[in-house]
Structure formats: C-alpha cells, structure tokens
Amino acid sequence: MLFYKGWLETRVRFILCSIVLFVLGAYSVVQRLDNLRYARRYVSYSNYIYWETYSSITCVVFVLCTLLLGLGGFLRERERGTIAVSLTIPVTRRRLVLTRAAVGLAETVLLACIPALTICMLSPLVRESYPTAQAIKFGILWVFAGMLYYSASFLGSTLLPGEYTAAAASVLGFFVYSFLFGRMPALRPFNVNGIMSAHEAPFLDKGTHLLIGPLPWAPLLIVASVAAALLAVAVFVSERQDY
Amino acid sequence: MAAVIETRELRKNYGTSEAVRGLNVSVSVGSVCAFLGQNGAGKSSTLRMLLGMTRPTSGAGYIFGLKIDEEQESLRIRQRAAFVAEDKRLYDYMTVAQMVRFVRSFFPSWRKDLERCLIERFALPLDHKIRNLSKGMRTKLALLLGFARGCELLILDEPTEGLDPAAIEDVLAILVSLVAEGTTVFFSSHQISEVEQIADHVLMIDSGRLVLDAPMDRLKERYRQIQAVFPDLVDEGDFRIPGIEKVRAEGHTVALVASENIGAIVEHVRMMQARSVDVLPLSLKEIFLAKIETGQ
Numbered sequence: 001m002l003f004y005k006g007w008l009e010t011r012v013r014f015i016l017c018s019i020v021l022f023v024l025g026a027y028s029v030v031q032r033l034d035n036l037r038y039a040r041r042y043v044s045y046s047n048y049i050y051w052e053t054y055s056s057i058t059c060v061v062f063v064l065c066t067l068l069l070g071l072g073g074f075l076r077e078r079e080r081g082t083i084a085v086s087l088t089i090p091v092t093r094r095r096l097v098l099t100r101a102a103v104g105l106a107e108t109v110l111l112a113c114i115p116a117l118t119i120c121m122l123s124p125l126v127r128e129s130y131p132t133a134q135a136i137k138f139g140i141l142w143v144f145a146g147m148l149y150y151s152a153s154f155l156g157s158t159l160l161p162g163e164y165t166a167a168a169a170s171v172l173g174f175f176v177y178s179f180l181f182g183r184m185p186a187l188r189p190f191n192v193n194g195i196m197s198a199h200e201a202p203f204l205d206k207g208t209h210l211l212i213g214p215l216p217w218a219p220l221l222i223v224a225s226v227a228a229a230l231l232a233v234a235v236f237v238s239e240r241q242d243y
Numbered sequence: 244m245a246a247v248i249e250t251r252e253l254r255k256n257y258g259t260s261e262a263v264r265g266l267n268v269s270v271s272v273g274s275v276c277a278f279l280g281q282n283g284a285g286k287s288s289t290l291r292m293l294l295g296m297t298r299p300t301s302g303a304g305y306i307f308g309l310k311i312d313e314e315q316e317s318l319r320i321r322q323r324a325a326f327v328a329e330d331k332r333l334y335d336y337m338t339v340a341q342m343v344r345f346v347r348s349f350f351p352s353w354r355k356d357l358e359r360c361l362i363e364r365f366a367l368p369l370d371h372k373i374r375n376l377s378k379g380m381r382t383k384l385a386l387l388l389g390f391a392r393g394c395e396l397l398i399l400d401e402p403t404e405g406l407d408p409a410a411i412e413d414v415l416a417i418l419v420s421l422v423a424e425g426t427t428v429f430f431s432s433h434q435i436s437e438v439e440q441i442a443d444h445v446l447m448i449d450s451g452r453l454v455l456d457a458p459m460d461r462l463k464e465r466y467r468q469i470q471a472v473f474p475d476l477v478d479e480g481d482f483r484i485p486g487i488e489k490v491r492a493e494g495h496t497v498a499l500v501a502s503e504n505i506g507a508i509v510e511h512v513r514m515m516q517a518r519s520v521d522v523l524p525l526s527l528k529e530i531f532l533a534k535i536e537t538g539q
Contacts, residue, residue, distance in 0.1 A: 001348040008336050081332030085388075087296045088328075089349045090321040092314060239314070242297035 002096065006103030010069055014107045017065035018114055024061060025118030028052040032126045043207060045128045050209035053115055054138050055197040063193075065111055066146040067170040069104045070153025073097070073234075074243055075161045083243045097238045101154060101231050108150045112142035137211045138198075144220045144227075145196035149174065151230035158234040158241075195219055245272050246305075247396055247427045248293065253302035255288045255451075262288040264451035265302065270429050270444070275422055277442035278431040279531055285451040286431045287329060290400055294326050306396065322350075325392040329400040329431075331385040335374035339367050339384060343391075352393035361387040364413060378405040386414060390421065397421065399430035403437060415441055435528040445527070447534050454534050459527075466525040466533075469499040469508060471517040481515065484508055489533040500525065500533040 042048035077083040116135035123130045157166035181191035198204040205212050248270035255263040263285040270276045280286045291297045295317035309316035347353045365383035382405045403411045447455035479490045486504030501508050
C-alpha cells in the first residue's frame with residue numbers, strides 16, 4: 001500500500017510530465033515535415049533527431065520533470081498537516097522514504113523512455129526510421145541522469161521546509177550546476193548533462209550523431225552511486241528529524 | 244494498576260524554548276485519561292513524543308513498557324496504539340475508500356465491523372476525494388481510521404473538534420463502548436464538558452509542567468469553592484492557608500478555591516468574622532481555570 005500511496009501522490013505530476021515529454025517528442029518528429037526546407041542543416045534524420053530531442057529543450061524539460069517528481073516527503077507532509085498519518089502507521093521512516101524514492105525512480109525511468117519510444121513509434125509517419133537500439137541507448141543515458149536529478153531534488157525536499165522552497169532551490173540548483181559545469185573546462189567531466197546528451201563524448205559519432213560502441217558504464221555507475229548516496233543522506237536525515 | 248503510558252522527567256526543547264519540562268505521568272490500563280491544558284501548554288508536543296514523531300530532549304517515555312524513542316520499539320507501539328491528530332488532515336489526493344483501504348492494510352486487527360458501522364453512522368461518501376470533504380466529515384473519517392484499528396490504546400488530540408453536537412455524542416458513545424471492550428483512551432480536549440462526561444482521570448499541564456494528576460471522582464470530591472461575605476473589606480493576603488489554590492477578593496466578598504483542608508479553611512474564614520460562608524462544589528472547568536491561573 002505504500003507504493004500505492006506513492007503512486008497516488010505523484011500520479012498527476014507524472015502524467016503531466018509524460019504528456020509534455022510525449023508532445024515534445026512527437027513535435028520533433030512531425031516538425032520534420034516543416035523542416036525539410038532546412039534539410040541542409042542536418043546530414044541525416046538521426047542527426048536531426050539528436051539536435052531536436054537529445055540535445056534540445058526536451059533534455060531540460062526532462063530534468064525539470066525529474067526535479068518535480070522528487071518534491072514531497074515528510075517536510076511537505078508536515079506543511080500540509082498529514083505527517084501524523086504517515087508517521088503513526090506501524091512502518092519505519094526508512095521504509096516510508098525508500099518506498100517513495102522507489103516509486104519516483106520508477107517514474108523517472110518511464111519518463112526517460114517516453115521521448116525515445118515516441119520517436120521510434122512516430123518516425124514511420126514521416127517516412128523515416130530511427131534505430132531502436134539508439135533510442136534505448138539514449139534512454140539509458142537519460143535514466144541515469146534522471147536518477148541523479150531526482151535524488152538531488154528528493155534530498156532538497158528532505159532538507160528544505162516550505163511548499164515551494166525545495167522546488168525553487170532544485171530548479172535554481174539545476175541551472176547554476178548546468179552553467180558552472182557546462183562552462184568551466186575543469187568541471188566539464190563531471191557534467192551530467194554532457195553524459196545525458198553525449199555531447200562531445202567519444203562514443204558519439206560527430207557526423208551521424210549516433211551512439212557508437214558501448215555506453216560509458218563507468219561514469220554511469222558513478223552517477224548512480226552519487227544518486228544512491230543522495231538518497232542515503234535523505235534517509236539518514238529523515239530518520240533523525242523531528243516532525 | 245499497570246501503566247500503559249509512563250513518562251519520567253520527559254523534556255522537549257525547541258531551540259531555547261522549553262515546550263515540555265520534566266513531565267511525569269502515568270496512564271493506567273483501561274482508563275479514559277484526559278490531558279488538559281491551554282494552547283501551547285505542551286500537550287501536542289507530549290503526544291508527538293509519545294508517538295515517535297519528535298524525540299525527547301531528555302527524560303524517558305514508555306508505552307506498553309516500550310521506549311518511545313527507540314525506532315523498533317516505537318514501531319511496536321504504533322502497531323498497538325492509534326493516534327488521531329488535532330487538525331485531522333488526511334491525504335487529500337485519496338478518496339475516502341482509498342484512505343480506509345490504505346490505513347487498514349497496516350493493522351491485522353482492523354475491525355471491519357466497526358468500519359462498516361461508522362461509515363454508515365457518519366454517512367461517509369466512499370467515492371469522494373478527501374480534499375472535497377468538509378472539516379466535520381474529515382474529522383469523522385480520521386476518527387474512523389483511529390477507532391477501527393482495533394488498538395489497545397487510543398491517543399486522541401481534540402477528537403471532537405469541528406463536529407456538530409449530535410456527532411459529538413456519537414463519538415463519545417463509541418469511545419465509551421471501546422473502553423468497555425478494554426481500550427485505554429488518552430485524549431486532549433478543550434471541551435471540558437466532554438471531559439467531565441467520559442474521563443475517569445485528569446492530567447493538567449501548564450507551561451510544560453504537570454499541575455494536576457487526579458482521578459475525576461476524587462477531583463470533584465476534593466475541590467470546593469468557599470464564598471464568604473465579611474462586614475469589612477478584606478485582603479487576599481489574609482488567606483494564605485495550605486489547601487487554598489486561588490483567592491479572589493472583591494469588596495466585602497471573597498471567593499476561595501480549595502483543594503484540601505476544607506474544614507480548617509472554613510473555620511479560619513468563620514474566625515475572621517465572616518457574615519456568611521458557603522461551601523460549593525466546583526465544576527471541572529472552574530478547577531481548570533483555577534489551576535491555570537495559579538500556574539501563571
């Protein structure tokens with residue numbers, strides 16, 4: 001039932017985010033018809049999809065969606081007056097927090113797959129095809145990056161009281177992080193956005209903008225470890241906080 | 244009798260403010276214990292500590308002999324104790340049926356018979372979203388979720404707040420029937436008439452300190468108001484006698500609230516040449532006001 005509660009709590013946000021990401025993915029594909037006159041800008045359909053989806057505003061929207069899903073938790077429940085319901089059922093705080101995290105991470109995984117699936121399914125409508133393997137690979141990159149952003153937002157909402165404080169801090173944090181880690185050469189290797197879009201990555205073919213070779217599993221595991229660490233801190237704080 | 248709830252020098256500080264200051268209370272099995280105090284007296288902080296929502300700054304608390312500040316023991320407490328919070332806020336994104344199903348899933352001793360009975364009695368609309376319920380309906384649902392858990396201990400914070408008089412009577416009747424089945428009730432309330440109606444023990448807290456701990460019948464037996472009229476003006480300072488809790492002198496009339504030593508006090512008043520002396524019983528509300536004013 002805790003998973004059910006987690007789903008009910010986030011389903012509106014999840015469904016809205018899914019719709020937005022679907023529309024953006026679909027728009028990228030359908031826009032191809034209008035973009036024929038700009039065809040010279042793109043050497044291939046995969047190149048076009050890369051610039052219109054995997055390295056575009058869709059990326060930013062996906063990150064904002066994961067930040068939105070991460071909001072909630074005990075401090076928000078305290079603000080809303082429902083904390084007594086959650087904390088007086090015979091369940092440990094750790095289980096409550098981890099269940100919420102599991103539901104949010106599952107939703108993040110699904111969100112990461114939506115643009116990839118949309119592109120694969122709708123491309124035939126514009127008489128194009130996009131390799132499923134490529135969509136899966138980009139989906140995996142987005143899953144890992146999404147997990148990190150979700151966990152950061154999750155921790156933020158564990159630490160910051162107030163209905164909108166955590167949301168504002170998460171969004172601001174994302175833009176500051178993107179600016180600093182995207183612009184400063186020393187920090188670029190730690191830029192998750194770079195991993196997500198594979199921009200300047202050696203495993204991205206600069207001509208076709210298709211992913212070549214194996215995925216960068218070592219950096220992805222580091223990203224997953226950082227996400228797990230952020231969630232562990234959230235559990236640690238939640239177990240000790242007064243509500 | 245064995246204690247269901249016991250606290251020893253329980254303290255809670257929020258920064259520099261002391262919400263609870265060395266509370267020592269004991270609630271017996273099967274009793275209906277009222278926990279009274281003004282707003283901000285430390286009642287809710289105490290209840291939150293008992294249920295593991297906040298940790299005591301110092302001191303110790305036990306429910307069923309289990310420590311309230313140990314995670315695993317607190318978990319076992321929550322399997323056997325139900326809590327209904329003051330504001331009765333529930334998950335507003337759930338329907339009434341979903342909320343009932345959610346809480347029910349955690350309590351193996353859930354009383355389906357009581358659930359059905361209360362849904363009907365309170366006329367709860369199962370398919371309505373909680374956010375669309377009135378405050379009264381939300382209170383009724385919160386009480387259902389507490390009562391139907393089949394717990395040995397019910398901890399209620401202002402259980403009837405927001406209910407109409409008929410619903411209040413219903414709730415009090417249900418509480419009495421649950422007590423008859425062996426449930427212990429520990430509740431806070433500002434509705435003194437309700438407390439008088441169902442409580443058999445009273446704890447009073449003021450500024451985080453326990454100022455009264457007595458069975459209801461002894462309380463009513465012990466406390467008296469002594470009204471005396473004097474031929475001359477009298478001073479409140481003339482009534483510094485053990486047992487007097489409160490003195491109010493207005494012109495020739497003096498009203499005393501006494502908790503013990505009644506005979507000696509009456510004798511003292513007569514010796515002061517009182518023209519008339521009346522000894523009257525006190526209501527719980529008057530005792531409450533006397534204790535609070537004394538505390539201040």
